[in-house]
Amino acid sequence: MAGPDATTDSFLAASADxxxxxxxxxxxxxxxxxxxxxxxxLSISTAQLERERYLSERQSRVQRELSDFRAQLETQVYAQxxxxxxxxVQVVRQEGISDDEFKAIAAELMRGQPQIxxxxxxxxxxxSSVYPDEGNEAALGLDLLADPVQKQATLRAIREDGPLxxxxxxxxxxxxxxxxxxxxWVERDGVPRLWGAVSLVLDYERxxxxxxxxxxxxxxxxxxxxxxxxxxxxxxxxGARLSRSAKAVRVPAFLPGGSWLISAVPxxxxxxxAWWQTPGFPTRLGLSLLAALATTRxxxxxxxxxxxxxxxxxxxxPNRRLALHNLGRLIARGRRGDTRFALxxxxxxxxxxxxxxxxxxxxxxxxxxxxxxxxDSVRPGDLVARMGGDEFLVIVTVExxxxxxxxxxxxxxxxxxxxxxxPIDGHWVVVGASIGIARFPEDGDDSESLLRRADEAxxxxxxxxxxxxxxxxxxxxxxxxxPGD
Numbered sequence: 001m002a003g004p005d006a007t008t009d010s011f012l013a014a015s016a017d018x019x020x021x022x023x024x025x026x027x028x029x030x031x032x033x034x035x036x037x038x039x040x041x042l043s044i045s046t047a048q049l050e051r052e053r054y055l056s057e058r059q060s061r062v063q064r065e066l067s068d069f070r071a072q073l074e075t076q077v078y079a080q081x082x083x084x085x086x087x088x089v090q091v092v093r094q095e096g097i098s099d100d101e102f103k104a105i106a107a108e109l110m111r112g113q114p115q116i117x118x119x120x121x122x123x124x125x126x127x128s129s130v131y132p133d134e135g136n137e138a139a140l141g142l143d144l145l146a147d148p149v150q151k152q153a154t155l156r157a158i159r160e161d162g163p164l165x166x167x168x169x170x171x172x173x174x175x176x177x178x179x180x181x182x183x184x185w186v187e188r189d190g191v192p193r194l195w196g197a198v199s200l201v202l203d204y205e206r207x208x209x210x211x212x213x214x215x216x217x218x219x220x221x222x223x224x225x226x227x228x229x230x231x232x233x234x235x236x237x238x239g240a241r242l243s244r245s246a247k248a249v250r251v252p253a254f255l256p257g258g259s260w261l262i263s264a265v266p267x268x269x270x271x272x273x274a275w276w277q278t279p280g281f282p283t284r285l286g287l288s289l290l291a292a293l294a295t296t297r298x299x300x301x302x303x304x305x306x307x308x309x310x311x312x313x314x315x316x317x318p319n320r321r322l323a324l325h326n327l328g329r330l331i332a333r334g335r336r337g338d339t340r341f342a343l344x345x346x347x348x349x350x351x352x353x354x355x356x357x358x359x360x361x362x363x364x365x366x367x368x369x370x371x372x373x374x375x376d377s378v379r380p381g382d383l384v385a386r387m388g389g390d391e392f393l394v395i396v397t398v399e400x401x402x403x404x405x406x407x408x409x410x411x412x413x414x415x416x417x418x419x420x421x422x423p424i425d426g427h428w429v430v431v432g433a434s435i436g437i438a439r440f441p442e443d444g445d446d447s448e449s450l451l452r453r454a455d456e457a458x459x460x461x462x463x464x465x466x467x468x469x470x471x472x473x474x475x476x477x478x479x480x481x482x483p484g485d
Contacts, residue, residue: 023296028303032296039288047281054278055270059249065216066251066262072211073253077202080116081163081180081256083109084200087119088182091198096186097121099129106131115206117177123196125154138172144181144197153228154197156257158183164257165229168204168237176204180256208238220264223248229258312386314364315371323385323393327447330395334440342407342439344394344414345454349432349462351390354424362424366431369422377417378410393454398439404471411435411469434461438472 023029087105091097097105106119110131118139120130125144130136144154153166167178180202184195216222223242226234231252237260242248247270248263310322318326333339348370355363367390374384374392383395396410414435421428436457444450453472461470 026300026303028296028299031299032292035295036288036292039291040285043281043284043288044276046284047276047278050278050280051271058266058270059247062220062249062264062266063251065220066249066264069212069216070251070253070262073207074255076115076207076210077165077178077180077255080113080200080202083113083116084119084163084180084182084198087200088184088198091121091184091195092186096123096195102129103131115203115210117171117175117201117203120199120201121196122199125196127199136173142172150179153179154181154183156228157181157197158194160257161185162257165255167228171201178202178204178207213238216264220266221246223263224260225263226258226260229255229260231259232261234258234260312371315368315386317371317375317392318383318385320385320387323383323387323395324447326383327395327450331440331445331447331450335445340398340400340440342396342398342437343450343454344396344407344411344435344437345387345451345458346392346394346414346433346435346461347458348390348392348418349434349468351431354429354431358425358427358429362429365424366422366429370418370431373417373420374414377413392433393451407437407439407471408469411437412467415468432468434458434468434470436461436470436472443472 086109087102090101090105094101102119102121109119110116118130118132118136120127120136120139122128122142122144127139127142127144130139142150144150149169150166153164157164157166161183163180163182165178165180168176169179171177178201180200181197182199183197185192186195187193213222221239221242223239224237225232225241227237228234242263242265246265248265250261250263253260253262310318310325312319327343330339330341334341351363351366354366367386370392371384371386374394378384378394378396381397383393385393385395387393394410394414396407398407415433418433419430421430423429436454436459438444438450438454438457440450443453457470457472461468
């Protein structure tokens with residue numbers, strides 16, 4: 001059974017599922033990549049939503065700031081309209097007004113109003129009186145209908161027959177101003193006649209500053225259009241026109257005779273960062289990667305544990321539990337008429353002396369090598385299992401036309417694989433096998449019956465019949481090959 005001076009080799013089977021192989025292609029990796037793809041998609045979607053929400057919040061904040069500015073501006077301008085209407089009422093009632101009366105009324109109206117530069121009367125639309133006189137001498141004699149700067153706004157006021165905010169424009173006496181002009185009609189001899197206009201001139205920079213424009217210009221690119229209250233189609237008043245691509249926030253200011261359009265964008269732009277540069281994106285993407293790796297590892301480990309639960313740790317062959325499971329499946333298919341198969345049950349002849357002589361470690365090496373040889377000796381679709389100890393089971397499918405001679409050839413191939421010498425601790429070790437064969441459905445149609453009859457045939461084979469191979473029932477003889485037949 002053993003010979004001296006042999007080379008010692010290791011025949012421990014390599015693991016079919018090494019721990020370091022959990023990123024190999026397969027279902028766990030596929031599901032891990034699916035988790036990564038889903039996590040990446042959600043990270044990108046969240047980053048885009050986060051950026052859109054940031055832009056929306058910032059635009060809303062700019063909108064509020066512009067609305068506050070607009071409210072302050074409108075409040076100031078309409079407060080001054082009320083003052084100039086008071087002067088206009090006096091002129092209409094008296095069908096004109098003396099210079100002294102005008103100055104007295106103007107002095108009262110301008111008290112506590114630092115943004116008012118002057119009040120003026122323009123009968124026939126030629127300025128004849130202005131208060132205060134000092135510093136405004138250049139305005140006297142100005143023909144509002146002939147002046148190229150004042151003409152269009154004055155004509156609009158006449159057409160609309162109401163107050164109109166003109167400007168901003170450069171004053172003859174220096175500085176930029178806004179003017180509120182009201183055309184007046186008086187009755188003479190019962191006939192309404194166009195008398196002229198009363199005007200109130202505001203310090204443009206003071207009005208804008210009091211409305212809060214300086215604070216806005218520290219943070220925003222401002223654009224105001226609508227000179228002479230001409231609205232969005234008017235000339236530029238302040239700043240430069242903003243393009244559509246700037247995505248400016250726009251707020252209209254409704255003023256006497258029309259409106260201004262106020263537009264703004266932040267000095268540094270809305271947000272120059274791309275969605276992948278948002279603060280939370282790298283973190284979410286990293287978590288997605290970790291989730292994908294964790295999913296892959298967990299599924300791989302579960303798959304590996306489930307696989308190992310059905311495999312023999314020493315030989316890496318299916319164990320008794322998995323063999324019985326597969327046998328049950330084959331029987332179920334066979335009952336539907338789809339499958340015929342045979343069981344080859346055997347244990348090793350001469351295995352106990354190896355354990356006694358060389359120890360259990362040597363026996364383990366021998367079993368591992370026998371398991372490898374058995375796997376190589378059958379077809380890929382056949383099953384080789386270790387049932388426990390030195391007991392093995394081979395299940396082979398039987399095709400139509402395969403007879404008892406074919407099964408004996410399979411058994412002989414298995415015996416030949418087992419009986420080749422194995423080097424153990426410098427000695428060549430030789431073992432054999434006695435094989436019992438049971439066929440489905442001839443020898444039983446359930447697992448217990450098939451295994452019992454294969455084992456019974458194996459024990460008969462150990463008595464030396466038929467070169468160590470026995471059938472539970474010989475089809476060639478047409479009767480059971482039990483002892484005594």
